[in-house]
Amino acid sequence: MTAASGSARRAPRLELVGGGVERRGRWLLRGVDLVIEPSMLTSVVGPNGAGKSSLLRLLSGTWRLTEGQVLLGGFDLAALPRRQAARRVAYVPQSVRPAFEFTVREFVTLGRYPHESRLFGTRSADRGWIDRCLDDTDVLALADRRVTTLSGGELQRVLMARCLATEAEVLLLDEPTSNLDLAHGLDLLGLARRLAGDGRSVVLVLHDLNAAARFSDRVAVLDGGHLVAEGPPSEVLAPELVRRVFRVEAVALPGAASTVFDFEALG
Amino acid sequence: MTITLGVRRVGFWWYMAAGAALLVTFAAVGLFRGSVSLDPADVIAVLARHLLPGEHGPVDPRVDTIVWSLRAPRVVLAAMVGGCLALAGAQMQGLFRNPLASPGIVGTSTGAAVGAVFALTFGLAGAFLLAAPLFAVGGALLSLLIVTRIATRDGYTPVTTLLLAGVALNALLGAVNSWLIARSWEQYEAARQIAYWMMGGVTDRDWRYVGMLLPGMIVGCVVAAWFARDLDLLLEGEEVAASLGVDIERTKRAVLWSAAILTGSAVAVSGVVGFVGLVVPHLVRLLLGPVHRRLLPAAFLTGAWFVVGADLLARTLAAPKEVHLGVVTAFVGAPFFLYLLLRHEKEVAVSR
Numbered sequence: 001m002t003a004a005s006g007s008a009r010r011a012p013r014l015e016l017v018g019g020g021v022e023r024r025g026r027w028l029l030r031g032v033d034l035v036i037e038p039s040m041l042t043s044v045v046g047p048n049g050a051g052k053s054s055l056l057r058l059l060s061g062t063w064r065l066t067e068g069q070v071l072l073g074g075f076d077l078a079a080l081p082r083r084q085a086a087r088r089v090a091y092v093p094q095s096v097r098p099a100f101e102f103t104v105r106e107f108v109t110l111g112r113y114p115h116e117s118r119l120f121g122t123r124s125a126d127r128g129w130i131d132r133c134l135d136d137t138d139v140l141a142l143a144d145r146r147v148t149t150l151s152g153g154e155l156q157r158v159l160m161a162r163c164l165a166t167e168a169e170v171l172l173l174d175e176p177t178s179n180l181d182l183a184h185g186l187d188l189l190g191l192a193r194r195l196a197g198d199g200r201s202v203v204l205v206l207h208d209l210n211a212a213a214r215f216s217d218r219v220a221v222l223d224g225g226h227l228v229a230e231g232p233p234s235e236v237l238a239p240e241l242v243r244r245v246f247r248v249e250a251v252a253l254p255g256a257a258s259t260v261f262d263f264e265a266l267g
Numbered sequence: 268m269t270i271t272l273g274v275r276r277v278g279f280w281w282y283m284a285a286g287a288a289l290l291v292t293f294a295a296v297g298l299f300r301g302s303v304s305l306d307p308a309d310v311i312a313v314l315a316r317h318l319l320p321g322e323h324g325p326v327d328p329r330v331d332t333i334v335w336s337l338r339a340p341r342v343v344l345a346a347m348v349g350g351c352l353a354l355a356g357a358q359m360q361g362l363f364r365n366p367l368a369s370p371g372i373v374g375t376s377t378g379a380a381v382g383a384v385f386a387l388t389f390g391l392a393g394a395f396l397l398a399a400p401l402f403a404v405g406g407a408l409l410s411l412l413i414v415t416r417i418a419t420r421d422g423y424t425p426v427t428t429l430l431l432a433g434v435a436l437n438a439l440l441g442a443v444n445s446w447l448i449a450r451s452w453e454q455y456e457a458a459r460q461i462a463y464w465m466m467g468g469v470t471d472r473d474w475r476y477v478g479m480l481l482p483g484m485i486v487g488c489v490v491a492a493w494f495a496r497d498l499d500l501l502l503e504g505e506e507v508a509a510s511l512g513v514d515i516e517r518t519k520r521a522v523l524w525s526a527a528i529l530t531g532s533a534v535a536v537s538g539v540v541g542f543v544g545l546v547v548p549h550l551v552r553l554l555l556g557p558v559h560r561r562l563l564p565a566a567f568l569t570g571a572w573f574v575v576g577a578d579l580l581a582r583t584l585a586a587p588k589e590v591h592l593g594v595v596t597a598f599v600g601a602p603f604f605l606y607l608l609l610r611h612e613k614e615v616a617v618s619r
Contacts, residue, residue, distance in 0.1 A: 099502070100502045
C-alpha cells in the first residue's frame with residue numbers, strides 16, 4: 001500500500017515444536033505444535049487462562065521454553081542474538097499503558113533499538129523510516145503528541161507503528177482490541193489485515209470469535225494450556241468446539257459472509 | 268503511574284546553553300566573592316597564571332592561595348558532586364521506572380555514610396586523608412553487592428525486590444550509623460567531623476578531593492552514557508524492552524554499578540548532600556522529556572550549576588559563618604519535591 005509496507009520481505013515460518021512452559025510448578029502451556037504460516041493473519045482464541053499470552057511470549061522469545069523449541073525460518077530462535085531476533089519478530093504485550101511522556105515519534109523510535117548503533121544512535125535513514133511507519137498506521141498527524149495523552153485506539157495504532165519500526169516480518173499482538181470500542185476495534189483489525197496482506201505474518205490474541213472468524217486466515221484454539229484446534233476459521237470454529245472449549249451455546253447465523261455466531265450461556 | 272504536568276518541552280541545546288551560562292556565572296561569583304574581598308583583576312591574573320600557557324606576571328601569593336587553593340577546588344568539586352548525584356538519580360529513576368527514586372535508593376549513599384563514619388570514629392581518617400573517602404566508596408559498593416545478592420534469584424533481579432531490599436538495608440545501615448556515632452560521642456574531634464560530614468558540604472576541600480572524585484565520575488559517566496538508550500526502553504517495561512532486544516539483566520547491573528560508583532564517590536568527598544539526585548533529574552525530565560540521551564547530560568549539567576549555586580548560598584547566607592551545603596539543598600529541594608508530589612496526587616485524582 002505504501003512504501004513501508006511494500007518493502008517488507010515475505011515472512012519466514014514461525015514454528016513452535018513441542019512447546020511447553022512451566023512457571024512456579026504449573027504448566028501454562030504444554031505439548032504445543034503450531035506453525036504460524038507466512039503472510040497470514042492468525043488469531044489465537046481460548047478462554048481465560050488457556051495460555052494465549054504465554055504462547056505469544058514463547059513465540060516472541062521473551063520467555064524461555066521449559067521444553068520444546070521455537071523455530072524461525074527453520075532456525076532455533078533462542079540461539080539467535082536478542083537484537084537479531086527483535087529485527088524479525090515484534091511483540092506487543094497486553095494492555096500497555098505508557099507511564100513516561102515520550103512523544104509519539106520518540107515512542108515509535110524505540111522500535112529502532114535493534115538496528116541502532118550504540119555510539120551513533122538513530123541515523124537520518126531511521127528517521128525517514130519512522131515517518132513511513134507513522135504514515136502506514138495513520139498516526140503521522142500525532143507525531144508530536146505525548147503518548148500519555150493518546151486514546152486507546154490511537155495508542156494501539158502507535159504500538160503497531162512501533163512494531164513496524166523494527167522491520168519485523170512477524171507481528172505478535174496480545175489482545176490489541178480489548179480496550180477499544182467497536183469502531184476502533186474494527187479499524188485496528190482492518191489495519192492488521194492489511195499488514196498481513198503486505199507479506200507479514202500477524203498473530204493476534206482475540207476474545208471476539210466473530211471478529212476472529214471474519215478477519216483471520218487461520219485460527220488457533222487453546223484450552224487449558226493445550227492446542228485443541230488449528231486451521232481456517234470456517235473449519236475450526238464449529239458450534240461443537242465452541243461449546244466444548246468456551247462453554248457457551250453457539251448458533252451460526254445464516255446468510256453472513258463469514259461465520260457469525262449468536263452466543264448463549266449453557267442452560 | 269502517569270505524571271503529566273503539562274510543562275512545555277524546551278529545546279535541548281537551548282537548555283544546555285542556559286545551564287552552561289548559569290554554571291559559569293555561579294562559578295565566577297564563587298571565585299570572586301568570599302569572606303575576603305579581592306580585586307577582580309588579581310583573581311583573573313591568578314586564574315590566567317594557572318590555566319593559560321606562557322609567561323605571566325607576578326601575583327600576590329596570598330591572593331593565589333585564596334583563589335587557586337581554597338575557592339577554585341571548592342567550586343569545581345561542588346559542580347562535580349552535583350553532576351554525579353543528579354546523573355545517578357536520573358539513572359535510578361529510569362531503572363525503577365519511578366520519578367521519585369533517589370540515587371541512594373538501593374542503600375548506596377547510606378552505605379557510603381557508614382563507611383566514612385567508620386573511618387572517622389576509629390581514627391583511620393586522622394591517620395591518612397584518603398581513609399574516609401575510600402571507606403565511603405567501599406561502603407557504597409558493598410551495600411549494592413549485598414542488595415543485589417539478596418534480590419537475585421536464578422540470575423534474575425526483579426526491581427521491586429531490589430527496591431524493598433534497598434529500603435531494608437537503608438534502615439539497617441542507618442541504625443549502624445547511629446550506633447557508630449553514639450559510641451564516638453566522647454571523642455570530641457571525631458564526633459564533630461562526623462556531624463559536619465553528615466550535613467554534607469565542600470568546605471575546605473582542596474584539589475586532592477577533586478582528584479579523588481574524578482576517576483569515579485569518569486567511569487560512572489562512561490557507563491551511564493553507554494547504557495542510556497537501554498534505559499529508554501526499560502521505561503516501557505521489561506517485557507517490551509526484552510522483546511526489542513535489550514539485555515535486561517546486563518543493563519540493570521551496569522546501571523546499578525555506575526550509579527553506585529557515582530553516588531559513593533560523591534558522598535565520599537562531600538558527605539551527604541540530599542535532594543539533588545531526586546529533584547534535579549525529575550525537573551529535567553519534565554522540561555526535556557524522558558529520552559536519556561538528552562536527559563542524562565542535562566541532569567549532570569543542571570546538578571552541577573545547582574550545587575555550585577547552593578554552595579554559594581551556603582557561604583553567603585549567614586556570612587561570615589557557613590550554612591551546610593546539605594542543609595541548603597534540602598531547604599530548596601524538599602519544598603519543590605513536595606510540590607511535585609502534591610501535583611502528582613492531583614493528577615492521579617483527576618485521572619480516576
